Amino acid sequence: MSEQKSFHMSPEEFRRQGHAVVDWIADYQSRVESFPVLSRVQPGEIRSQLPAAAPERGEGFEQILGDMERVVLPGITHWQSPNFYAYFPANASGPAILGDLLSAGLGVQGMLWSTSPACTEVETRVLDWLVPMLGLPEKFLSTGSGGGVIQDTASSASLCALLAARERTTGFASNRKGCDGRLVAYCSTQTHSSIEKAMKIAGMGSDNLRHIEVDENFAMRPEALARQIELDMKAGLVPCFVCATVGTTSSNAVDPVREIGRICRERKLWLHVDSAMSGTAALCPEFRFINDGVELADSYTFNPHKWMFTNFDCNVFYVAERKHLIETLSILPEYLRNQATESGAVIDYRDWHIQLGRRFRSLKLWFVIRHYGIEGLQHHIREHVRLAQEFAGWVRGDSRFELAAPAQLNLVCFRLRAGEHTNQDQANQDRANQALMERLNNSGDLYLTHTKLDGKVTLRFCVGQTNTQARHVERAWERIQEEAGRV
Numbered sequence: 018m019s020e021q022k023s024f025h026m027s028p029e030e031f032r033r034q035g036h037a038v039v040d041w042i043a044d045y046q047s048r049v050e051s052f053p054v055l056s057r058v059q060p061g062e063i064r065s066q067l068p069a070a071a072p073e074r075g076e077g078f079e080q081i082l083g084d085m086e087r088v089v090l091p092g093i094t095h096w097q098s099p100n101f102y103a104y105f106p107a108n109a110s111g112p113a114i115l116g117d118l119l120s121a122g123l124g125v126q127g128m129l130w131s132t133s134p135a136c137t138e139v140e141t142r143v144l145d146w147l148v149p150m151l152g153l154p155e156k157f158l159s160t161g162s163g164g165g166v167i168q169d170t171a172s173s174a175s176l177c178a179l180l181a182a183r184e185r186t187t188g189f190a191s192n193r194k195g196c197d198g199r200l201v202a203y204c205s206t207q208t209h210s211s212i213e214k215a216m217k218i219a220g221m222g223s224d225n226l227r228h229i230e231v232d233e234n235f236a237m238r239p240e241a242l243a244r245q246i247e248l249d250m251k252a253g254l255v256p257c258f259v260c261a262t263v264g265t266t267s268s269n270a271v272d273p274v275r276e277i278g279r280i281c282r283e284r285k286l287w288l289h290v291d292s293a294m295s296g297t298a299a300l301c302p303e304f305r306f307i308n309d310g311v312e313l314a315d316s317y318t319f320n321p322h323k324w325m326f327t328n329f330d331c332n333v334f335y336v337a338e339r340k341h342l343i344e345t346l347s348i349l350p351e352y353l354r355n356q357a358t359e360s361g362a363v364i365d366y367r368d369w370h371i372q373l374g375r376r377f378r379s380l381k382l383w384f385v386i387r388h389y390g391i392e393g394l395q396h397h398i399r400e401h402v403r404l405a406q407e408f409a410g411w412v413r414g415d416s417r418f419e420l421a422a423p424a425q426l427n428l429v430c431f432r433l434r435a436g437e438h439t440n441q442d443q444a445n446q447d448r449a450n451q452a453l454m455e456r457l458n459n460s461g462d463l464y465l466t467h468t469k470l471d472g473k474v475t476l477r478f479c480v481g482q483t484n485t486q487a488r489h490v491e492r493a494w495e496r497i498q499e500e501a502g503r504v
């Protein structure tokens with residue numbers, strides 16, 4: 018018999034090419050600083066370098082990997098550059114990348130406990146580890162009535178929280194009959210846009226989301242929240258969900274979770290806490306003030322894929338009463354029936370999120386926590402906060418600039434002042450700040466992004482990239498000062 022033809026990559030070739038890929042990644046890590054942080058390609062430039070149709074015949078792997086260098090790299094904005102200060106970090110690390118590679122190598126689909134028990138049980142254990150690591154309330158532990166689950170993003174986790182709140186409020190009737198349009202949810206004017214999107218997806222309608230006003234520090238005003246809830250109740254509406262943010266995206270404001278929690282308790286509203294980036298800071302006891310009142314929350318979410326050295330995607334979502342979440346999302350078709358599930362002795366995470374299928378994402382998180390240890394994680398988070406605080410001090414000390422919001426952790430919001438250096442006119446001040454940002458970003462030396470606070474263009478300097486050190490932040494401030502003299 019002749020040997021069957023195969024197009025597959027053999028284990029031996031995989032070993033050889035795999036070594037080459039790991040070498041490529043290691044080289045990338047050592048030269049990432051040499052690239053302009055923000056990609057300079059024009060729209061369509063990358064696509065035009067790819068053939069219009071797929072290859073008829075397979076190509077050599079060397080050729081494929083070569084195109085990473087030639088075609089892909091120019092179109093990369095380098096999130097892993099230590100000079101990346103834009104948006105929020107999406108930092109990665111060696112142990113996380115290797116954990117993700119092993120997850121791909123195993124290729125398991127962990128929708129049910131029985132489809133790979135380790136995929137479920139490592140996740141449950143690691144998420145239980147994180148509760149005391151972050152000083153979160155014990156009710157989020159899987160050993161009690163709560164528990165945690167890894168989701169793709171904070172947006173998905175918040176949507177699940179909203180769905181569970183909707184169902185708890187309506188006695189699980191809206192799941193069957195649809196939403197009656199009277200349910201109302203609350204957030205602040207600074208809340209992440211994912212909550213508004215969740216209202217649309219949940220069928221509750223974005224008009225039924227109330228954006229509560231904030232104080233001078235951009236934190237939600239609890240008395241305004243209480244007032245709005247009363248108004249809505251008088252109007253015959255049904256308040257159901259509040260999202261409090263610990264570390265808003267624009268300015269890192271921390272909503273007063275304890276007071277908001279009291280209001281939610283009195284009126285039986287679901288309290289969800291979104292701490293997507295800043296949650297990681299609570300690894301350090303000195304920053305745990307941000308978690309004040311979280312014990313009043315029904316659910317909580319943060320992203321190890323932002324600031325905890327775990328490459329995208331890896332979101333962590335906790336609930337205090339898992340039965341509400343599971344009853345909201347559980348469906349059991351015949352083809353998924355199995356003994357372990359029927360026994361009730363296992364967790365089937367497919368009931369904890371929107372999609373059915375799931376990757377073995379806890380591997381990378383497990384690797385990160387074991388590689389760094391709590392001590393290593395604390396060390397780097399502390400250092401990021403220290404560098405951001407130092408930067409804030411330099412801004413305060415330069416009369417051309419002003420801080421635009423309190424800088425409590427790793428985000429500094431600042432801008433060129435109106436006045437002698439720019440015209441008094443608001444539009445001119447905005448233009449000057451915009452021009453400063455563009456000059457910096459076009460230089461390739463660093464990358465930062467903007468927001469608007471009190472209607473004014475504000476620059477955001479967010480320290481959290483895995484390899485950002487003092488020399489990078491010092492250089493960034495030098496560059497900011499230089500370019501400020503040119504706008």
Ligand SMILES: *Cc1c(COP(=O)(O)O)cnc(C)c1O
Pocket residue numbers: 105169170171172173209211262264265266291292293294320332
């Ligand atoms: C980044 C961020 C989000 C969105 O995170 P995803 O994981 O991309 O969905 C939500 N809320 C806050 C406060 C954020 O900072």
